[in-house]
Amino acid sequence: MINKYKLDSILMKVEKPARYIGMEQNVILKDLDRTKVNFAFSFPDVYEVGMSHLGMHILYNLINGNEDYACERVFAPWVDMENQLRESKLPLFTLESKEEVKKFDFLGFTLQYEMSYTNILNILDLSQIPIHSKDRDESHPLVIAGGPCAYNPEPLWEFIDIFVIGEGEEVTLELMDLYKEHKERGYNKAQFLEEAARNIRGVYVPLFYDVDYNEDGTIKSRRELIEGIPSVIEKRMIRNLDTMFSPEKMLVPYMETIHDRISMELFRGCTHGCRFCQAGMIYRPIREKSVDRLLELAEKLVESTGYENISLSSLSSCDYSQLHLLISSLMDRFEDKKVGVSLPSLRLDSVSIDILKEIEKVRKTGLTFAPEAGSQRLRDVINKGVSEDDLVNAVSYAFKEGWSKIKLYFMIGLPTETDEDVLGIKRLAYLVKDLFFNRPKEEKIGNFSVTASASCFVPKPFTPFQWHGQDTIEEFNQKIKLVRDEIKDNKVSFNYHDPKVSYLEAIVARGDRKISKLLYKAWENGCKFDGWSEHFKYETYLSTLAELNLDGSFYANRKRTFDEMLPWDFINPGPSKKYLINEYTKALKGETTRDCRLGCTGCGIKDCAMWGVFN
Amino acid sequence: MGGIQLIIRVRFTKLGYLKYLSHLDLVRLFTRSFSRSNVPIKYSEGFNPHPRFSIGNPLSLGIESESEYMDVELNDEISPIDFMNRMNGVLPKDIQIINAEFIDEKESLSSIIKWSHYEIHLWIDNEEKRIGFQAELDKFLQFEQVKIFKKKKKSKNKIQTEVNIVPLIGNVIFKGIDEDGYVVLNSLLRSGESGNLKPIELVTAINEKIEAGINLEMTRIKRLDAFAETEGNIYRPL
Numbered sequence: 001m002i003n004k005y006k007l008d009s010i011l012m013k014v015e016k017p018a019r020y021i022g023m024e025q026n027v028i029l030k031d032l033d034r035t036k037v038n039f040a041f042s043f044p045d046v047y048e049v050g051m052s053h054l055g056m057h058i059l060y061n062l063i064n065g066n067e068d069y070a071c072e073r074v075f076a077p078w079v080d081m082e083n084q085l086r087e088s089k090l091p092l093f094t095l096e097s098k099e100e101v102k103k104f105d106f107l108g109f110t111l112q113y114e115m116s117y118t119n120i121l122n123i124l125d126l127s128q129i130p131i132h133s134k135d136r137d138e139s140h141p142l143v144i145a146g147g148p149c150a151y152n153p154e155p156l157w158e159f160i161d162i163f164v165i166g167e168g169e170e171v172t173l174e175l176m177d178l179y180k181e182h183k184e185r186g187y188n189k190a191q192f193l194e195e196a197a198r199n200i201r202g203v204y205v206p207l208f209y210d211v212d213y214n215e216d217g218t219i220k221s222r223r224e225l226i227e228g229i230p231s232v233i234e235k236r237m238i239r240n241l242d243t244m245f246s247p248e249k250m251l252v253p254y255m256e257t258i259h260d261r262i263s264m265e266l267f268r269g270c271t272h273g274c275r276f277c278q279a280g281m282i283y284r285p286i287r288e289k290s291v292d293r294l295l296e297l298a299e300k301l302v303e304s305t306g307y308e309n310i311s312l313s314s315l316s317s318c319d320y321s322q323l324h325l326l327i328s329s330l331m332d333r334f335e336d337k338k339v340g341v342s343l344p345s346l347r348l349d350s351v352s353i354d355i356l357k358e359i360e361k362v363r364k365t366g367l368t369f370a371p372e373a374g375s376q377r378l379r380d381v382i383n384k385g386v387s388e389d390d391l392v393n394a395v396s397y398a399f400k401e402g403w404s405k406i407k408l409y410f411m412i413g414l415p416t417e418t419d420e421d422v423l424g425i426k427r428l429a430y431l432v433k434d435l436f437f438n439r440p441k442e443e444k445i446g447n448f449s450v451t452a453s454a455s456c457f458v459p460k461p462f463t464p465f466q467w468h469g470q471d472t473i474e475e476f477n478q479k480i481k482l483v484r485d486e487i488k489d490n491k492v493s494f495n496y497h498d499p500k501v502s503y504l505e506a507i508v509a510r511g512d513r514k515i516s517k518l519l520y521k522a523w524e525n526g527c528k529f530d531g532w533s534e535h536f537k538y539e540t541y542l543s544t545l546a547e548l549n550l551d552g553s554f555y556a557n558r559k560r561t562f563d564e565m566l567p568w569d570f571i572n573p574g575p576s577k578k579y580l581i582n583e584y585t586k587a588l589k590g591e592t593t594r595d596c597r598l599g600c601t602g603c604g605i606k607d608c609a610m611w612g613v614f615n
Numbered sequence: 616m617g618g619i620q621l622i623i624r625v626r627f628t629k630l631g632y633l634k635y636l637s638h639l640d641l642v643r644l645f646t647r648s649f650s651r652s653n654v655p656i657k658y659s660e661g662f663n664p665h666p667r668f669s670i671g672n673p674l675s676l677g678i679e680s681e682s683e684y685m686d687v688e689l690n691d692e693i694s695p696i697d698f699m700n701r702m703n704g705v706l707p708k709d710i711q712i713i714n715a716e717f718i719d720e721k722e723s724l725s726s727i728i729k730w731s732h733y734e735i736h737l738w739i740d741n742e743e744k745r746i747g748f749q750a751e752l753d754k755f756l757q758f759e760q761v762k763i764f765k766k767k768k769k770s771k772n773k774i775q776t777e778v779n780i781v782p783l784i785g786n787v788i789f790k791g792i793d794e795d796g797y798v799v800l801n802s803l804l805r806s807g808e809s810g811n812l813k814p815i816e817l818v819t820a821i822n823e824k825i826e827a828g829i830n831l832e833m834t835r836i837k838r839l840d841a842f843a844e845t846e847g848n849i850y851r852p853l
Binding site: 012 | 632633635647648650709833835
């Protein structure tokens with residue numbers, strides 16, 4: 001345990017000390033001297049953000065469910081706390097036992113977004129753990145990482161000992177089991193890594209592979225440095241969601257967090273096949289939990305947390321095949337306990353609104369829809385299967401039911417986009433406004449507003465758009481200006497993301513091993529909390545790229561050819577490269593691909609769990 | 616309904632790391648705990664019903680307490696013991712209800728509480744000054760005027776006003792030096808809407824006035840109790 005008095009005196013000096021004390025309801029506190037393997041789990045962002053992440057609650061309870069293992073949490077300390085820690089020379093500690101992170105057997109990071117990567121380096125440094133994998137030995141924790149961004153692990157290859165690709169429930173325990181065995185007979189890091197790389201599916205140890213480059217900077221070849229390890233890493237996937245571990249408890253923070261509610265996963269995977277969406281590709285195939293199992297879990301979660309809201313979270317929750325039955329059962333069961341149900345994402349159809357009407361009993365707050373693109377042509381390109389009619393119907397229905405605030409989400413910089421498509425954003429926002437004001441006077445309920453939000457498109461690995469060159473910052477700015485100048489109505493507002501952040505995100509998302517140098521140098525030059533606009537240091541990134549002789553546009557704006565070896569090609573996410581190429585080709589022609597619920601579209605997943613159901 | 620108000624007054628602790636919960640966090644914790652414990656608490660009417668309770672005299676962040684007070688409105692009668700047991704079953708171990716009783720008082724806690732009693736641990740590096748602290752403290756207590764600047768918010772502006780704190784000090788008693796070497800004081804200070812002196816303000820004033828060499832950052836404070844005062848009578852709210 002770290003020095004309690006020192007901790008006390010620095011907690012007095014930080015803005016929100018409750019971020020660092022733990023002790024929440026449902027916390028699990030074990031005697032770390034009596035457990036056999038101790039795991040520090042880190043979400044590399046501030047407490048309020050990390051605590052809202054469902055995956056953390058799953059792994060926390062899963063690992064602690066084994067009496068030999070302990071899992072404790074550590075988040076990125078906010079800047080004021082970091083300064084205090086550095087000043088008093090206190091190492092970073094876990095929330096539960098206030099134990100030094102460096103004393104744990106494992107330090108595991110979840111990679112949810114690229115702009116949190118510099119925080120990983122900062123957490124290692126604050127923990128007084130060497131940042132590079134090669135500088136760590138048996139006296140340091142094994143540093144592992146997983147999550148969606150691990151599908152391109154290369155930008156972090158120098159820092160992480162082991163990446164796990166795919167869903168973490170099984171593979172995390174397999175790694176800990178193997179570690180326990182090794183620890184009992186005298187742990188040797190190299191031997192452990194070798195055995196994990198050889199025998200555990202989904203494990204990638206970057207130090208065991210080497211990469212050669214062509215003169216133009218693209219990858220020439222990859223090779224294994226030791227024998228018997230796989231050249232292709234297969235992702236991990238849980239086949240049966242009903243029998244897998246699902247948490248019956250969640251930590252309930254004292255502080256207000258982003259999602260102060262129960263989060264329940266209905267299914268994994270998605271069948272829509274939107275071409276920009278990485279999650280829609282890498283979490284395939286779709287697998288559902290049964291209504292019975294969900295009701296059982298809901299009962300236990302309400303009991304153990306006391307929360308009064310259950311959020312049904314999945315990639316596209318309205319797709320759940322038994323949604324009506326589930327929602328009416330939940331409403332029945334919890335009616336007297338005042339427990340509400342909410343859906344984080346809505347499909348643009350009246351069925352969704354019907355359900356919403358059922359669950360949103362109290363106040364009719366804002367509604368959010370995601371047409372993603374302003375024109376039908378462009379929506380076909382990205383295979384977003386919604387039409388303008390869908391939007392008109394859904395919004396009209398929503399107005400009739402008493403909603404008056406609408407948010408529309410768009411992306412700019414999508415492949416083949418023209419000015420006309422971009423202006424479609426304005427057109428749709430105005431259409432929504434007209435739909436409201438053209439209603440009979442007595443049906444104009446509430447104080448109307450519509451907000452169109454545009455994010456700048458970042459092409460991601462393992463999507464059909466992984467070859468696409470991102471718009472330059474100038475192009476983004478022109479398009480933003482185009483829409484912004486056209487919107488002149490105080491009922492219609494337009495928000496947009498900073499193209500500079502998206503540019504950096506694109507560099508890292510499709511980065512190769514050389515990007516690890518960029519992250520390291522940028523961190524040395526003061527970058528952290530890059531996802532927070534008040535901390536993002538664009539100029540520092542630019543000067544660091546120059547310092548390292550790296551060309552940002554090579555990663556962000558360059559259009560790749562199909563025969564180029566991509567940095568992440570050695571991972572098998574399920575859908576085949578052939579399928580992605582085919583989808584990209586169809587996209588450029590404006591051809592759509594059907595929802596694979598309506599019949600298999602041949603993405604290349606072998607033994608798809610839902611094939612029998614949908615075909 | 617209407618006429619009779621069922622109000623239960625409770626005394627609770629706020630110890631250990633939970634001293635870092637803000638007043639808002641504490642309100643949220645109680646709101647959840649009332650609902651989890653199934654005590655028959657009264658809810659406000661309207662769109663967003665919330666449980667009706669009020670905590671007297673909010674504690675500053677970072678100060679422990681052995682006695683905080685709160686009034687809770689109930690719909691149905693429930694024995695105070697039962698109330699305590701149910702609530703303590705869902706509250707964390709460092710925030711526990713240690714006493715509960717029905718009251719028929721009309722006045723709110725925040726209007727009757729006038730004094731807080733604190734235990735203060737001070738760190739003084741210089742051993743001579745530490746040992747001689749009692750004598751120096753006595754000197755401090757002889758002053759008829761000790762002025763400090765207090766920050767106040769008036770609408771949007773922050774203003775500083777000069778206040779003589781002597782009338783706000785009930786007593787300051789030197790209790791000795793503990794095994795870790797901290798100087799231990801007990802002090803009764805004015806507390807509440809009609810006059811308030813924070814213990815850290817007292818410590819800062821002592822440090823400036825008599826050059827006690829106190830390391831302010833290492834000061835540890837715990838509230839031992841709070842007292843009401845009406846018409847010259849000083850008594851515990853419960």
